[in-house]
Each structure stands twice: as structure tokens, then as C-alpha cells.
Amino acid sequence: MNSLPETLPDETNALQKMVLDYQSTVDQLQEKLTWYEEQFRLFQHQRFGASSEKCPDQMELFNEAESILDALKQEETDLEETVSYQRKKPGRKPLSRHLPREVVRYELPEAERVCDCGHALHEAGEDTSEQLEIIPAQIKLIEHVQVKYACRACENGIINAPKPAQPIPRSFASASLLAYIIVAKFMDSLPLYRQETIFKRLSIDLSRATLSIWVLKSAELLAPFYDRLHELLILQKILQADETTLNVIQDGRETKSKSYMWLYQSGGHEAECPIVLYEYQATRAGAHAASFLQGFSGHLQVDGYAGYHALASDDCLLVGCMAHARRKFDEALKALPKASRKNKMGMAQTALRKFTRLYAFEKQFKDLTIEQRYLLRQEKCKPLLDDLKQWCDDHVTRTAKDSTIGKAIRYTLNQWSSLIRYIDDGNIHIDNNAAERRIKPFVIGRKNWLFNQTPRGANASALLYSLVQTAVANNLEPFDYLKYLLTELPKLGRHYEPEALDQFLPWNLIEKVKPLK
Template structure:
């Protein structure tokens, strides 16, 4: 049978179409597979990108945290450098830009009367500043003469070759004299007390001389030795072990256990007078209070823990006492300490005193020196605002200098503060309220403004009475002996030792405040304290440094 050409052509065409369809199908399958692989790759890439974004975000946060940490450490370093090498005086120079002294009341909510009062106050303070600048003269150091009360021992030196043969020499009345301060080392000696016995001829009774009251019965430690040890540690900041070495160099060895026992005995002798001192300080109407750290040995953990000494000073009476309560700085200690107090308490703004303001009869006054320090720390971060704030605070201190220069009494000082200082404080407050929204709250200038705005009412309280101080620098000066002492003796052995140290620090602080010789007072106290053991008609306040000074006993 002959092949049909048309059929063959048709078959070939069908086969070609099928081959073409097959090729297209294979290409489609390949493309579909490639597309599925691409989707998987896309999903993989997107997952990897998302993971990298998280890593980058975490790194950015870490970098930001490190930057914040570095900035915080830089601020702390600047503060410590200023503490060690910088000036801490409340006196402040004028700002570099004189336009900063010009007040802009455009954004502040002040009445025209308030604006005029502020302008007049600043004008008067600036006039006082200009007068003081003109009056200031550079002081040239002058060598002081040696005190006249010191014993003089003359030493005569003659010309070379002079042997007393006046027939060959002519000595002139005119001489050249120079003075040199000599030092004689301390001397230890033994005081032997011999009690004699006797009998009157008209009686048969034998009488023995009475026993002299020694500070510590049945101890060879005299008042002068105990005074030297206690003043050495709590005034001159010499630990007992160093004093033991010093005594060895002059020929006497004192057992450390004996000195430790004497320390506790002396503090026990002072404790009744300490309680009387505490009563007198808390009975005054105006005190300053502060706290300072003191390391305490924890025998259970065999390490030191941070304890706190509370310090209260009567500004008007120049009396001060330290208070130790198991090393705590909590609010309940402040409540216990001032529970019966009535009057004004000046502090540094520590929140532990905040609850005292709710007690009727107590007024809290804050310290302008602390407010100033916040702005001082912000100088390198926001110089314009910080200098403006420091200038305003400096004017408040100038108002105090005006009162000091004119020897104003309390009433006159109060009137001056209300006329000059209070308007400046009001203007400063409104300036801070205006500027606070323009700064970062956690920045140094933001923290300074926040401190001021949170305590502005307590900061302004000092203008209510002329006897109140603008800052509590007096109490901070009283804290210094503890701060220096803990760098030398490092720690207290236990809570009892810290409480005993608080007792001795209290009387040493009273001596410093009353400008009384430490050794003179303590020697007198130890020699006469037993006179008050049985005679309850005597007041232990008579033994306080200020009382002995008023009676010219020491």
C-alpha cells in the first residue's frame, strides 16, 4: 500500500507540535523550579537581613549605652577633678558674655511690678560688686612674727677672734638679731602618788589621805595620757597603732588592748554629757543636719559595710553632736532623731528629711551651695545657661556680703533679703521653668534645673528669718574630721566602736566650733567629770567647751 504523503506530513507536524509542547513543558517546569528556589532564597535572604537588622539594632543600643556610660563617667571625672584641683568657693566671677546679665522677661509670666523689683535688686547688687572690685587690692604675703608668749633663749655670737679681751676690741651696742622656732620633743614621766597616814593627838583615829579621783579607776593611764591618745586619733587623725609606734620611739610600749579598753572607758565617761549636749542642741530653734559614711567591720561576712553618722549642729549656740544608729541612713532614723524637735532644719535636700516637713512646727531649709554645685557641673555641657544660673546665685551671696559688710542684725538682714534676694529667686525660678522644657532632663543642666525646681520653696525659706544661713557649709565643715579620719584609721571594729567614736567626735566638734583648745578641754573634763557622779545638783552642761570658755576656765 502506497504511503499517503499528506498523512506523513500531518504526522510530522503533530510530532513537531508535541516536541514543541514537551520542550515548553520542560522549560515551564524548570522555570517553576527556579521560581520556587528563588522564593526560598528570597525568604532565606529576608530572614538573614532581619537577623542582621536585629544585630545592628542591638549593637546601636549597646553603642548608645556605652556613649551614655562614657558621658556619665566623663561628668564624674570632671566633678572629681574640680573637687581635687578646682575652686569650691561660692564666689563666682561674672559671665564671659555681659549680655547674659540682661534679663529677658518676654517668655516669663511676671507682672510689671515683679519685673521692676527684680531690676532694682540686680541693679543694687551690681553696684555693690563694682565697688568691691575697685576696692580690691592684691595682698602681698608678709612674714609673721613669732608669738610673744613663747619662752626666749638668747644665743650670743661674737665676731671671729673675739675672746673677751675688751682691751683689743670695741663692741658696739648695735646688734643684728634673728629668731628661729625650736621644738622640744614630748616627755613622758611617772607621777607617783603617795598617800600619807596620820593621827591627831587628841583622837585615836588614824586618817589616810583621800584617794584622788582618776579618770579610769585602777588604771595607770592619767588624764593627760588619755587626752593625748584621743586627740591624736579624733583631731589629728592618727590611728592608735601609729601612736603606739610614736610612743615606742620615746621609750614606752603601750599594749593595743589597753588602749582599746581606754577608748571605750573614755567614751563611757563622756556619754552622760553627750546626752545633755544632744538635749541642748535639739532644744534650739535652728539646726543644720547632714550625714557622712563610716566603714564598719561585719564580723559575720568578714568585710566592711557602709555605715552612716548623722550630724546635727546648733548654729546659734555653736554646739554640734554626732548620732549613730546601727549605721542606717533611712527615714526612720531622721524621725527618731527629730521626733520632739520644733524649729528649722537646714539640709542638703536628702529625701530622708522630706517626711519631717509634715510634722507641725518643723521647717525644712535647703542649701544654696548644693544647688550651685549642680550648675557648676553643667558648665562644660551648657555654658550659657549654667553661667546665667551661677550669676543669679552669686547675686544671692552678694546680698549676704552686703549684710556682713554693714554688720546688720537679724531683723535688718531679713528685710534686706526680702527686698533683694527674694525677687531674684522668683525671677530665677521663672527662668528655670521657661528653660527646662528646652533641655534634656537627664543632662547636667537638666538635672541642675530639676534639683532647683524641686527644692525652690525650701531654698527660699532662708529669707524668712535673719538668723538662717544661705547654705549649710558650717555643718559640712564639721563633717571634715570624720572624712579625713576614715582615710587614716580606715574603719570601726563594730557598731559599738562607731557609737563611741560618735561621742568623742561630738565634743571635738564642739571644741572646734567654740574655738577651744582640744587638749585643754579634754584634760579638764577627765580631771573633773567624777565630781558630777553623785552631786545631781550640778548640770553636766557646765563641762561643755562653750560653757568653760564663757567662764574663762580654759
């Protein structure tokens, strides 16, 4: 009887501890279940939903952005340069006036120009309509005839009239044909095997092996020019970088590991000399970026990939991408159940509104000068950034570390020092989207040609993508630009100074190469 009171507290404590352990296990399982449900909804949206981040549930956010723009217009009327905003009107865009035009006039025969009343009809106006007509590609054969000269008196030998240096010696590929093949693959994403069938329809027998050799030899000819662009890129003060995967079959590695295509480009709002360069590397190690950008001093805008941290120094300041931070919250919104998405006061919706305000200001500042953009960012954007930081600090402890909203908040806080660096320079973009747009042509092409056979081919692809996209960045027609390079570069011979290539830089050829329409 006396032992009962002594054992009861021990049993109660044991039961309480067991209940707490079970409750902890239940909480952990509930968090894991919530995580799996979020991932399922997110993967389901990625598989079947719209790829755009502008989902219908966020219409209020974009309506709010419109109201902010209207308010900003009213506030900034004292600026010397004001930004006009006009809503796009629906309708078909007019056809280009630069196209060759053939006028076909339809008139009534003389015998029918009589009214029923017997009087002659007169012209009372015209109805005009336009129609596009296409002329298929045409191929012609250029026969080079070098006249030979000799002296009958001394018979000292035969002299041949010189022929201009060709891009590929002893080949029937002209500069225009090579430029056509390169642009078709590296801009229009047309694989060489498809080009082979197209040439067959034109009665030209060109195997993909021949086309591949021509592409490689063209890249070898253009390699010094790529190196010169690299030297000039390092001298700029604002750059952007990004990377994407690439499959190289024969890269010497036993395992089928992914390779990477890196992108580096001019990154300022007002880049006088836009340059876009791709580089192939077997891995995603940050040492590759550090090696490519060796000697660079300025701001480098990148996403949150930790590999770029190897470049961070007093000379190289990393700038974050606000679009990547916003994307995390957009994913958190898409991972919610449909009923929760309609909640206007949810954490993901609240965070997205804060990002929308920042982007509304950037849209308003788009056409301002660097100094005006800097001053207005300090006045308008800095308070919004402080508010976003405070909101993340307040909610970081209220969210699970592995939940989508928790990851979004922690990503933003971890990247905060680099995310807000853009407001310190009016020439820096708010995000890295420009680099993502430049790498998109490669991603689209990868879906068609799937892989590179060798590292040599991957390096050639990087070089030719670079020249095509650099031409586009400078508003030059890539075909005309490459044709000009492949025609003029062989004339320099084998030995020349790098500065001799400056005459072929895209910004120096505005009057010689057709602009991109």
C-alpha cells in the first residue's frame, strides 16, 4: 500500500515523456507530409500548368503595379525626362516598310467603265491591301577563273592572277554558305541533319559530316576574334553570368556526367559595347568562372549559385538577382492548395506584392538616366527593401525550414547583401533576366540537336553562339555580320596583332552590315 504513491509519479513522468515523443514524431511526420504535398502540387504545376510566373491568382498584384505607375507619373512631373506609359492596343502590327514592294493595280476594262445610266465612270478612290509573298532560297555556283600569264621572250615562269583568301582553303564553301549554315543552327536551332535534307531538296549533296567539318573550321578561323571580344569584355565594369547544362558524349569521362555552357555578357543599362560570350566547361565548378573573368574589376550580377562566390572580392562585387528571389515565393504560392491561393493575406501573396512594388518602380525608371535612376532608387526602393527585409526577419522563425515558403524566406535572407546592391549604382539591373534571355537560344537549340559529340564541337558551338548573339545584341543581322567576318578575316593572313581585329567589332560596322529588323 505504501509503495503505490511512490511509483505513480514515475509512471506519470514516463507516460508524459512518451506522449511528448509521440507528439514530436507526429509533428515531424506532418511536416514531411506537408512537404511532399507541396512538392506534388509544384511538380504538377510545372508539368501541366502555365510556365509563366504571371498566374491569374496574382491579378490584384499587377493591378496594384498599374496604380503605382500612375501615381509615380504624377509624382515625377518635376523631372526633366518623364516616362510615358501607354497601354498596348490589340490588333495586327503593320508590315515592315523596308521590304521590297511590288504594286499590283486592278482596274476595270475600258468597256466596263460605263454606268447603267450611260455616263462614263471616273476614279473615286482606291482600296489597298497587303499580302506577303516568299521567294525560296536560291543557290548559285561561283566559278573562280584565275588567268595565267607567261612571257614568251624569257620563259621565266607562269604568273597566276591572285584569288582572294577563302575562309576554308581548297573548299567549295563560300563565306555566305558558311554564314547561312551557322545562323541556321546557332540562331534558328536547325540541326545539321535537317539542313542536310534541305540541301538535298535544292539538289545539293552535302552530308552532315561535311557540314560539321565546315562548322569546326569556321570556328577555328573565328577563334582569334572571340579571344579579342573576351579581352574587351573583361574591361567592362558591369557583367552578368549564367550557366546551363550540356550533354557531351565523348568527353573522356567514364560516367555520363553533365557538362555546362557558361554565359558572360555586358550587364549595364547603358552598355556602349554589348558583348555576349559562351564558354564550354566539363563541370559547374566556380573556378571556371574565376578563370574566365580573371582580371575583371567591377560588378558581376549572378543568381544564387554558390560557385560564383569564388569570385567575390574587393575588386569583384557580386550582385544578386531579385527575379530568383521572387521566383521562390512564386513557387511557394503554386505549391499551396487552390483554396489557400485565393487567400489575399497569405505569406506568399504578401511577399509577391512587395516584389511587385519594386518592379513597378524599375519599369518607371527604365528610360531615365543613370543618375536619375540612382537617386530615385534611394528614395523609392530603399524603404521597400527595408520593409521586405523586416518582413522576412519576422516570419523566418514561423516557417518550417524545408517548406517552400520557408526556403523562399531563407534564400532571400541569405542573398540579401547581394540582392540590394543594385540600388547603389543606377546602371545595374534589378535582376539577371537579361543573361537568362541570352542563354535561352542555346536551351532551345539543345532541345533540337540534343548533344555535342566531342568537346571540340562543344567549344565550337560556344564560339559561334557567342558571335551570333553578340551581333543580335548590337542590332546587326547575324548572317550579314558572319558573312562579312568570314570574307574579311582570311585577308589578314596568319600573323597579325589583336588590335587589327578591332575594325571588325560589331559596333564599328553599323554602316557596313545590315541592321537587324
